[in-house]
Amino acid sequence: MKPVTLKGRVIVEGHCQAEALVSLKPISFLGGVDPADGKIIERKHDLCGMCIKDKILCFPHGHGSTVGSYVLYSLAKKGLAPKAIVNQTADPVVVVGAIIANVPMIDQVDIKKIRTGDTVEVDACKGLAKILRRRET
């Protein structure tokens, strides 16, 4: 397939390529992600039980306590952080978390175009998300 390029805004610079994990629900890192294994534990969340480690984590925006920023740092220290974060609208909790955890991040991306399992390249220096390959069905 021809790569699909989605334009966004740079929040934290970086460059990487990985499998996408996409949610259409906001994520609260405090209480919503287990800091011990990187799995989403918020009940009724569409990603409940999924691990965010090494994924291009795409979700609309964060919510919940500002302690969530520290959770992202802690995940990164344990090697459990996502490779990159792609948001629809960045919010302070996730922005601060991505900065201190040094996780590449872009926002203002139409995340509905990306599907879980797609191979995505994030150029967080230019603010681009490229869908390289669609998930094999």
Add this chain to the structure above:
Amino acid sequence: MQLTREEERILSGEQGWANQTCMKILVRLGELFGAEKLIPITSAHVSGISYKTLGDAPIEYLKAMADANAEVKVKTTLNPQSLDPEYLIRKLPIELRNKQLKILKQFDRMGMTESLTCTPYYLGKLRRGSHMAWAESSAVVYANSVLGAWTNREGGPSALAAAIIGKTPDYGIHKAENRQPNCLVHVKTDLRNETEYGALGIHLGRLLRDKIPIIQGLQKDNDRLKQLSAAIATTGMTNMFKAGSTTERKKTETVEIESNDLKRTIEELNTASNKKPDLVFIGCPHCSYAEMEKTAQLVKGKKVKQGIELWVCTSCHVKEAATDAVKQIEKSGGHVLAGVCTVVSWTEKLGIRTIMTNSAKTAYYAPTLSKADAILAPMEECLKTALQG
């Protein structure tokens, strides 16, 4: 954003990782909210201190910051911790105490005075119109609305970054044009006590979201306005209100509050009105000197009943200043706890299932954060329930 040369240098890492990270946080947040520059602040107040609410995740970050020689540039105060150094420290498991101490140590290394209070405004007079970076939503609303000092509602990490840099991005309520009231609240009933001020706040927070109201019908009683501030921030994003006279001209949006609105809110917050409380709690937000004196007056010559605990929470500064009141309360069998409150401590580990309080904020959080039922009533009634004789 327009940065000064010095700010650019910090951002490029010339002053080390800690300063660079903090500067990055301020600049990125500034860009996010449309700030054009950073402005100097006179003080910072950092939330996220209690081990109960923080958990283990932040300890590493705070330690890394302190290891990298992060140091505050302005007077920085801290929110309450999960236990006090005299009473709860002996009742709670030692491993919790040790974790809490580990957190406090990191803040101490960065030069933050261990004030441990949600009412840092009692520690020293704030200059009207001065810019600050405060977390703790109740203090943010009180500072903006009652004391006339200017601060956005910061989160724990952004307040910490502002403390280390000594600046904050110039957006939101730091700009005079964003401090103009945009709706009118007409309270059509007499507000009789602090609990009704709290109920008004809970109700308004839900209605107004982030609007700035002019509220008609408020008394000039700072302790009651403190209850309103805490409650309005609990349910909404409102960062300030203005007390208005009845001659205020009509705004495009007008909200009318009837006595029934307050009654319904209080009923809803009372999840256990017929039960006997395990704990009677005064001091959310932390007691002022005047509230300490009032409590002491009401407990004078009486004893706390068997099977009930009485906690009066305040800062260590107010506790030290109000020695006579403290003696009186302790003589009656109550506990004056410094630097802590029920919301950020482990009341559930002490077998407390029902909390009676005069604070609408505490009543709101009791079922979720403290796994307890709540009884909401004015201070006089709370103390009457707690005491005999």
